[in-house]
Amino acid sequence: MDNRQILFAKIPVGAVTPDVFEFRDAPTPTPGDGDVLVRNIYLSCDPYMRGRMDPTSGYGVYFDVGEILPARVVGQVHESRNPDFKVGDFVWGFLGWELFTLVAGGEGLRVIDPSLGPISHAITVLGMPGRTAEVGIYDLSDPKPGETVYVSAACGAVGQVVGQLAKMKGCRAVGSAGSDAKVAHLIDNLGYDAAFNYKTVSSIGAALDEHCPDGIDIYFDNVGGETLAAVLERLNDGARVPVCGQISQYDLESSESPVDQDALLAKANATLGKFSIYKHMDNFDAFPPRMAAWMKAGKLVYYEDIVEGLDNAPDAFITMMQGENLGKRLVRVSDDPTL
Numbered sequence: 429m430d431n432r433q434i435l436f437a438k439i440p441v442g443a444v445t446p447d448v449f450e451f452r453d454a455p456t457p458t459p460g461d462g463d464v465l466v467r468n469i470y471l472s473c474d475p476y477m478r479g480r481m482d483p484t485s486g487y488g489v490y491f492d493v494g495e496i497l498p499a500r501v502v503g504q505v506h507e508s509r510n511p512d513f514k515v516g517d518f519v520w521g522f523l524g525w526e527l528f529t530l531v532a533g534g535e536g537l538r539v540i541d542p543s544l545g546p547i548s549h550a551i552t553v554l555g556m557p558g559r560t561a562e563v564g565i566y567d568l569s570d571p572k573p574g575e576t577v578y579v580s581a582a583c584g585a586v587g588q589v590v591g592q593l594a595k596m597k598g599c600r601a602v603g604s605a606g607s608d609a610k611v612a613h614l615i616d617n618l619g620y621d622a623a624f625n626y627k628t629v630s631s632i633g634a635a636l637d638e639h640c641p642d643g644i645d646i647y648f649d650n651v652g653g654e655t656l657a658a659v660l661e662r663l664n665d666g667a668r669v670p671v672c673g674q675i676s677q678y679d680l681e682s683s684e685s686p687v688d689q690d691a692l693l694a695k696a697n698a699t700l701g702k703f704s705i706y707k708h709m710d711n712f713d714a715f716p717p718r719m720a721a722w723m724k725a726g727k728l729v730y731y732e733d734i735v736e737g738l739d740n741a742p743d744a745f746i747t748m749m750q751g752e753n754l755g756k757r758l759v760r761v762s763d764d765p766t767l
């Protein structure tokens with residue numbers, strides 16, 4: 429029973445390349461008193477990991493070169509010397525990009541309730557990305573019936589939930605994404621009222637004029653850059669702009685807004701605020717049952733984009749950053765016995 433691991437090997441400059449990752453084979457550790465050995469099943473690939481790779485990114489906490497890539501993982505308890513975890517329990521936690529993780533003292537490990545949905549959901553729609561969507565659109569933006577909500581990266585882990593939550597409040601949801609297949613998915617499967625491919629429109633401003641004829645009341649920003657700039661010129665009075673992320677900027681050394689952000693916000697009497705999900709974790713335990721109930725009632729659907737095999741994890745991350753994923757990107761590194 430050998431372990432295989434992926435280490436953070438090198439700080440990237442620009443887009444992440446395969447040499448940022450390094451593989452290592454290692455013996456599987458033996459749990460000591462209180463420890464839990466987890467067989468990892470699903471590894472998460474998230475854009476924030478790009479920020480953690482570069483100490484100049486401003487993210488705040490960073491990977492150490494040489495460490496096993498830390499990430500959210502769903503797995504199954506393989507050996508346990510901790511009374512809180514039984515062999516066979518499905519668990520999730522901040523583990524690592526490897527086949528087995530030894531969790532000292534069971535620290536941070538959470539047992540998954542499989543009655544809520546597929547076990548992978550613990551790190552997708554019932555986990556960080558789902559709660560991020562809810563915080564940004566419900567807690568911070570107070571959407572009202574009839575308002576226009578525009579979401580960028582609208583097919584992704586977070587964006588697909590935002591549009592559906594906005595629809596549940598009676599809003600008109602407009603999304604953008606980077607392929608025609610994603611645009612069709614937004615309309616056909618995710619219930620968006622309108623959508624466009626930001627890579628092929630003549631300009632993002634013109635696309636917004638076409639698809640948001642009544643202006644924009646809430647812009648859920650996942651991408652920043654020229655999309656944000658175009659939105660700021662089209663905000664309705666009292667508009668809200670929760671800035672969830674700005675992925676178009678993550679590989680750049682520096683960025684500058686092409687518009688006078690403050691002046692445009694003041695003109696529309698609008699508010700813009702960056703938020704981090706880590707500041708909104710207080711009542712997290714109430715979230716998975718709430719979201720699972722919406723899904724069971726058929727109010728919300730969720731798509732995952734699963735790549736097979738640990739050896740494909742670096743490529744899965746790199747291509748997720750390039751937009752290959754249709755839904756939340758995960759890597760399945762071992763058998764999911766619930767399937």
Ligand SMILES: NC(=O)c1ccc[n+]([C@@H]2O[C@H](COP(=O)([O-])OP(=O)(O)OC[C@H]3O[C@@H](n4cnc5c(N)ncnc54)[C@H](OP(=O)(O)O)[C@@H]3O)[C@@H](O)[C@H]2O)c1
Pocket residue numbers: 474475476556557560581582583584585586587604605606607610650651671672673674675676677703704705706748749750751752753755756757
């Ligand atoms: N505030 C928080 O606490 C928090 C938590 C989670 C995520 N986030 C942020 O939320 C955003 C979405 O994250 P996610 O996990 O849901 O990822 P995701 O949308 O599932 O995947 C990333 C997507 O970004 C799009 N993208 C890549 N480069 C782009 C560019 N230059 N311009 C426009 N779109 C681009 C791609 O889709 P296209 O095909 O559409 O280009 C890609 O599929 C990210 O900015 C992330 O950092 C923030």
